[in-house]
Amino acid sequence: MTRKERFQFVLAYFSEHNPDAETELIYDNPYQLLVAVILSAQCTDKRVNMTTPAIFERFPTPQSLSETTFDELFPLVKSISYPNNKTKHLIGMAKMLVEKFHGEVPLTVEELVELPGVGRKTANVITSVVDNQPNMAVDTHVFRVSARIGLTVNARTPLATEKQLLELIPRDLVHVAHHWLILHGRYVCVARTPRCEVCGLRPACKYYKKEVEGKIPAPKKKDRA
Template structure:
């Protein structure tokens, strides 16, 4: 099966089984989304969602976050990965949005990545979700799942994965395909012991074809 055939199968499967895939991060406006995505680096969305409601109550918009003391921000995000870095990044990000962009979140990848704490992955998420730009954010799930299924070949970096995926995902499906791969990686194609037994992508999966097709359930359980 070629990559194109794999993706056609996968699109059809997800369109039937998860036609409304979207982020699980809690947010109600672009400001909150940007903060939540910055916080989500190397941390589960579930954990981020435990802290953001109170954080957003205390710092409800970009100006209030720009004025914040990073040590106070730290108190709210203490249970998240890399809290010191992220507290510094959040305040620095807000200050730069205020000073360099008039308080408006810039909506190009090139501008977004100039903000503290915002790299290519976060910039792709924001431009895709907020502005419907056909940008593919590659996180740990997208990277792993794409490689495992066979949507990418020899992609050693997130950027390589991004470019390979964009070659055959139709522009109008980039947004939802990103979320399909994330959610599949989170709940089925997990990093350790992927749940191939409940996975509907088996017919199109390179990993399954190569590693599990000819082994028994009992073998897999060992």
């Protein structure tokens, strides 16, 4: 199977089995999504969704968040990984939104990465989720799943993975393909012990062909009488 054929198989499979995939972060507007994505770095979406309601209630707008202090925000963030840095990032992000972007979340990657706590991955998430832009956010799940299946070849960085995925994913599918790969990595192609036995991508997966299928013992021949 060529790499192009592998992409075609994977995209066709997900289009049939999970056509409406979307982020599992809970939000009502771009500002809330931005806060949630910043908090989600090296943290589960489940934990973020448990944390953000209190933040959104206390600070419903960028303006209100920009006016708070570290000591006031930190107790609402402390259950999240790296709470010190993320508390500082949220306040800094809100201040820049107010001062430079008139309280509105910008929708270009170039502008978003100017915000404290926002890297390329976060910017790609915001633009693809809010505006369906063809930007591929590469987190640990996307990086792992793409390499295992064989969608990427020797891609050693998230940026290299992003570029290789964008080569063969149609532009109109990029925003949803991002979620397909994340969710597949979260629930099926997990890091330590991938659940190959329930995976519908086996016919196209290089990992399965090499690490699993080839090691399944052949059935024993019955002794002839």
